[in-house]
Amino acid sequence: MFDRDRLIEDCRTAVAAGQGSRAVKEIVARAVADPAAVIRDLGEPAQGLQTLYRSPTLTILNVMWAPKAVIMPHDHSIWAVIGVYSGREDNILWRRLPADAGHGIEAAGARTLGARDTIAMGPEAIHSVINPLGRVTGAIHIYGGDFFAAERSEWEPEDLTERPFDRDKAMRLFAQ
Numbered sequence: 329m330f331d332r333d334r335l336i337e338d339c340r341t342a343v344a345a346g347q348g349s350r351a352v353k354e355i356v357a358r359a360v361a362d363p364a365a366v367i368r369d370l371g372e373p374a375q376g377l378q379t380l381y382r383s384p385t386l387t388i389l390n391v392m393w394a395p396k397a398v399i400m401p402h403d404h405s406i407w408a409v410i411g412v413y414s415g416r417e418d419n420i421l422w423r424r425l426p427a428d429a430g431h432g433i434e435a436a437g438a439r440t441l442g443a444r445d446t447i448a449m450g451p452e453a454i455h456s457v458i459n460p461l462g463r464v465t466g467a468i469h470i471y472g473g474d475f476f477a478a479e480r481s482e483w484e485p486e487d488l489t490e491r492p493f494d495r496d497k498a499m500r501l502f503a504q
Contacts, residue, residue, distance in 0.1 A: 388470050393466075
């Protein structure tokens with residue numbers, strides 16, 4: 329059974345003990361194992377971003393992707409764990425290319441997450457996200473640091489050039 333306060337405390341304990349993303353992935357897997365319980369606690373996913381917990385060492389978000397949302401390639405510069413509790417989140421995974429190779433990144437794989445699925449990504453991970461559904465997708469996103477303060481990058485969708493992450497633009501996308 330999902331309990332928001334228990335999720336927060338379990339993640340805080342794991343991070344304080346230095347267990348990192350591997351332990352947090354197990355915690356998130358337990359949390360999203362019962363999607364109906366998550367929805368009872370957090371409510372039906374309604375497009376937007378809800379901060380459940382934020383500190384310098386840990387951020388826990390309820391991310392609710394709009395129908396057909398597409399988010400450009402970006403990094404987090406801190407580890408991340410994602411667990412989907414409703415809908416679907418398609419992740420395209422990218423890797424940096426050597427400086428002499430032209431574009432800064434290239435597609436390196438993909439991972440589809442449906443309800444009850446989880447993924448852990450290291451601080452070097454780059455991904456883009458698509459909600460291919462005609463309804464909101466809900467996911468718990470946990471980061472090994474302050475998600476809102478981390479220095480991050482994003483890549484222009486057309487030519488894949490790197491630039492500083494535009495937090496304001498990202499927040500507008502979630503608000504639309």
